[in-house]
Amino acid sequence: MFPVTLDLAGRTVVVVGYGAVGRRKAATAAAAGAHVVVVDPAVSSVTGVPGLAIRCENYAPHQLSGAALVFACATPEVNARVVADGRTRGIWVNSATNPTDGDFTLPAVHAAGRLTLAVATGGASPALARRVRDQLADQFDATFEAWVELLNEVRGQVFVTVSDPARRRVLLDGFADWPWLDRLRSEGAEAVRAAMIEVVRGG
Numbered sequence: 001m002f003p004v005t006l007d008l009a010g011r012t013v014v015v016v017g018y019g020a021v022g023r024r025k026a027a028t029a030a031a032a033g034a035h036v037v038v039v040d041p042a043v044s045s046v047t048g049v050p051g052l053a054i055r056c057e058n059y060a061p062h063q064l065s066g067a068a069l070v071f072a073c074a075t076p077e078v079n080a081r082v083v084a085d086g087r088t089r090g091i092w093v094n095s096a097t098n099p100t101d102g103d104f105t106l107p108a109v110h111a112a113g114r115l116t117l118a119v120a121t122g123g124a125s126p127a128l129a130r131r132v133r134d135q136l137a138d139q140f141d142a143t144f145e146a147w148v149e150l151l152n153e154v155r156g157q158v159f160v161t162v163s164d165p166a167r168r169r170v171l172l173d174g175f176a177d178w179p180w181l182d183r184l185r186s187e188g189a190e191a192v193r194a195a196m197i198e199v200v201r202g203g
């Protein structure tokens, strides 16, 4: 396993098969800013997913050209062809049929603003990945999201005002510690922002 976070903005992602699984993968890729091309002979129009293009056709290899990633979400036979064609073209393919067929799998994800939790089981149990994600999600709520935003903002200030890398590291590590989250919950963002700036200026 080698988890990465991909920047798909402006990239083309091809989704072959637009059933329940294909719809989920297409929505995820579109939400990440990809230009999504759906290939499915049974689908002629899609509403509610901006930036999605449809090719109401049977799968054919030429449809992969220009793709950064491909999701094979049709029948097992079609998916096997998509994986083989992707390999030939050097394009990464996710196979919905079998965890070991494709080049990558998707984790269960929870996002709290810029914080991303991704849970994977190496294909052992997608349902468990989903449950672990759901169990953790409550802890990473709107206040946590606000903390991440604040850390991003204050980190920018630290880079501008503190030139010593060692002191920068101490400050940034300190702001990322749990007592600041507790303070954010009890005192609110304005007070905590002011307190952090005070620490940057003072110590």
Ligand SMILES: C[C@@]1(CC(=O)O)c2cc3[nH]c(cc4nc(cc5[nH]c(cc(n2)[C@H]1CCC(=O)O)[C@@](C)(CC(=O)O)[C@@H]5CCC(=O)O)C(CC(=O)O)=C4CCC(=O)O)c(CCC(=O)O)c3CC(=O)O
Binding pocket: 024, 025, 028, 094, 095, 096, 097, 098, 099, 104, 105, 106, 107, 108, 109, 119, 120, 121, 122, 123, 124, 125, 126, 127, 128, 129, 130
């Ligand atoms: C290998 C992988 C490849 C991939 O698709 O990337 C894969 C493969 C398969 N999934 C199957 C079934 C189910 N998948 C889900 C749900 C999710 N599946 C996802 C990922 C992955 N699924 C990758 C591994 C991730 C890992 O565990 O490391 C999630 C996490 C992310 C996502 O898809 O976006 C998403 C949660 C979305 C969310 O809630 O956010 C549910 C539960 C549900 O729907 O509630 C079920 C039914 C219960 C069960 O089977 O566990 C089957 C059997 C199909 C059949 O029965 O024929 C296969 C094929 C096989 O196992 O052979």
Ligand SMILES: NC(=O)C1=CN([C@@H]2O[C@H](COP(=O)(O)OP(=O)(O)OC[C@H]3O[C@@H](n4cnc5c(N)ncnc54)[C@H](O)[C@@H]3O)[C@@H](O)[C@H]2O)C=CC1
Binding pocket: 016, 017, 018, 019, 020, 021, 022, 039, 040, 041, 042, 043, 057, 058, 059, 073, 074, 075, 076, 078, 095, 096, 097, 126
């Ligand atoms: N990864 C995952 O989370 C899961 C994977 N699966 C597997 O994923 C696959 C898809 O599952 P579902 O979405 O539930 O199936 P589905 O039957 O709802 O959708 C499959 C789609 O593929 C299309 N299709 C068929 N032949 C095609 C072709 N030649 N070219 C392009 N599109 C074609 C069909 O028109 C249909 O819309 C199955 O192989 C299933 O075993 C199933 C459940 C979960």
